[in-house]
Amino acid sequence: MPRTSKLDAVLAAAADLFAERGYHATTVRDIAERVGLLSGSLYAHIDSKEDLLLRIVRQGGQDFHLAVEPILSIPQPAMQKLILALAAHMRTVAKSRSIATVFLYEWRALSPANRDQVLQWRASYENLWTRLLDEGVRSGEFRPLELSLTRLFALTAASGLHEWYDPEGVLSVEEIAAIYANLLTEGIRARP
């Protein structure tokens, strides 16, 4: 009784192709070929091509939420939690790069109703970060910040990893995340 169903294989193939070429540039025949099927046979596993996209985006939203949400409630200073959250976010991008790319960009290809749904998941995730930043401002660990802009600044930079991360590269995700956290908290200006 294998844990990996055919559907899982289809989802993985679709995520890779959507991330690599984009949703609209990927055909159901491409996806079917990757899993050794003919295009018609895919429809025994999925409802439609868009259904596939929605499932992948949902998975991405879950991955990020599950990685970061638990960090909010650990008994640590906000500064420490922010550093942990940044690493958790970037680790998720690196570990599930295709899914992360689809969650971060390709969700735009969804039809309006599904897009609205995704917008809510994204807002819920972004809200975790706003709370984290707010906590640090209130405790005096962070400067008074424009919360929305700071969240955009940090999250955009961290998510950008999906565009260039190379598992074979010299730096590990943990090392990159540590450098990014340092840039975010300390800035680039030299201090006496």
Add this chain to the structure above:
Amino acid sequence: MPRTSKLDAVLAAAADLFAERGYHATTVRDIAERVGLLSGSLYAHIDSKEDLLLRIVRQGGQDFHLAVEPILSIPQPAMQKLILALAAHMRTVAKSRSIATVFLYEWRALSPANRDQVLQWRASYENLWTRLLDEGVRSGEFRPLELSLTRLFALTAASGLHEWYDPEGVLSVEEIAAIYANLLTEGIRARP
């Protein structure tokens, strides 16, 4: 003798549609309709759909280069030049949002040969930023930095503006750029 040829109108329509829906989700019929033509008539102005994409991406590359390159040689401290460059980059994103989006993301839809060309333009632009950061490190204005990672961090955050910038929003590009520059140089940690 109007300065705006039909080709300019076609390019503008294509940039808007490529940015909004993506290259593959946009049809030549969509573009033709926006400028009041039938799809076949477009081909009096362009060679192919991909030709249109390449022209827009090239324009984007030029816009960014022309905005930032002159700043490198002005007689100012690196810190000041970095702040100016960040504002110039973000102003370019805001002013030509569609073109910037196509330059930043949709270039992936190009065929391999054209993609290689774009990769060179991008590398040339990124090199301006590496030089700027290096100058500040050498002068002692910036901490010792991992140049590539810092460039990615700063440029990814700044470019992210294209995803959410609203010309009708409460904050102007200049205000957003100033806040971003402050985050980049000072970090978020409170200081005594």
Add this chain to the structure above:
DNA sequence: CCTACCGATCGGTAGG
């Protein structure tokens, strides 16, 4: 710049 069209390919289905 339009009329009229083309071959190719798309997402998806019926019936087994």
Add this chain to the structure above:
DNA sequence: CCTACCGATCGGTAGG
């Protein structure tokens, strides 16, 4: 899961 197919639409062209 395959065979055999479908209507729709795609990028692009010929001839005026």
